[in-house]
Amino acid sequence: MSFLETRDRFHRQATEIVDMPEALLDLLLQFLRQNDGQLSRRAREKEFARLTPEEIEAFESLYAELTIPE
Numbered sequence: 001m002s003f004l005e006t007r008d009r010f011h012r013q014a015t016e017i018v019d020m021p022e023a024l025l026d027l028l029l030q031f032l033r034q035n036d037g038q039l040s041r042r043a044r045e046k047e048f049a050r051l052t053p054e055e056i057e058a059f060e061s062l063y064a065e066l067t068i069p070e
Contacts, residue, residue: 017058
């Protein structure tokens with residue numbers, strides 16, 4: 001699966017967890033890619049402070065399932 005196909009799939013499935021703008025989903029995906037599938041403490045406290053721990057865990061699990069290509 002190509003990066004764009006995987007990105008689109010991540011976006012579709014992520015909006016089932018929390019509905020958020022596409023730009024924010026791209027940022028979330030970028031942070032997950034940079035930190036080996038984990039959302040950093042800084043990102044949790046700043047950009048994604050409104051997410052619950054359960055939602056963050058769901059996003060991290062989704063990322064792990066999709067195995068985002070480089």
